[in-house]
Amino acid sequence: MWHLYNAIQDWMQTTWIHHVVLDYAWSWPTLETLHFIGLSTLIGALLVMDLRLIGFQTVIPLRAVHALAPVAIVSFAINLITGLGFVIAVPRMYTTNWSFWAKMICVFLAGVNFIIYYTAIEPKLLKAGPTAPTPLSAKAIGVSSLVLWFSVLSFGRLLPYLGVGGG
């Protein structure tokens, strides 16, 4: 298992992505800028969605929350791709940093949270009517989503300052 873990990180450093990210002065800043723009649109979409689920501005019909989901998903995809670029470029700078793993755990939990919302909660909400008050389960999903994503942001931004290495 440990062997495989090391082999994957060695293999990452042989790929063309590793070279593209490291060999040009502009690659890293460009990826980082895209990562920040993706971060902003993700947080923006989530704030409207989650605050609505919590009960802020119930004049917004719940289908608007549904319509914003693609924005959050595309933003996350941008950040997954640019983030993978960083990890493939210098895998051990991240895998030896506990803040990176804390961030990844929060990303995973936020993903689980979203799947629970999408499969178990949203269908009920859409049936209940556009401006019906949201049940406690929806409020809990909204709160945990905001807490988890702001944790992702914080652990990510603190990466260079926590643990050894970092960037």
Next chain:
Amino acid sequence: MITCHAIGMGVMVGLALILDARLLGRFVDIPYSALHRFQGVAWLGFGINFLSGSCLFTTGSATKYIWNQEGGHWNWIFMTKMSLVILGAISAAVLQNSVGRNSASWAPGGAAPGNVRVVAWLSVFFWTMAIVTGRLTAYL
């Protein structure tokens, strides 16, 4: 502080971009009255960044952000970023004022009138470029 600055950025820019998209005719299910309230939330992010940015500026000192002592030149990237942030804030204030005063007379299920859409596009440009130049501040 740098973490607060990233959080404030996400709140201010993220909401500004979503609200601009609404004014440009996307996510038309969101009524203008709710838009106005979320513009208020965006200012919370702006406040966080004004405070955390001021702290970072003080610790970095003017020798880093205004005049690059090592290189012996003005820090143009930082000053461009600050100009874009000010323009972004002005556009946000103009849009908030416009939504607050006039949106009752706009057709509810579509885009805002042409002049408002122009400001919304400018807002998209200012905030996106503020992030680009802000990130470049760390490299140039």
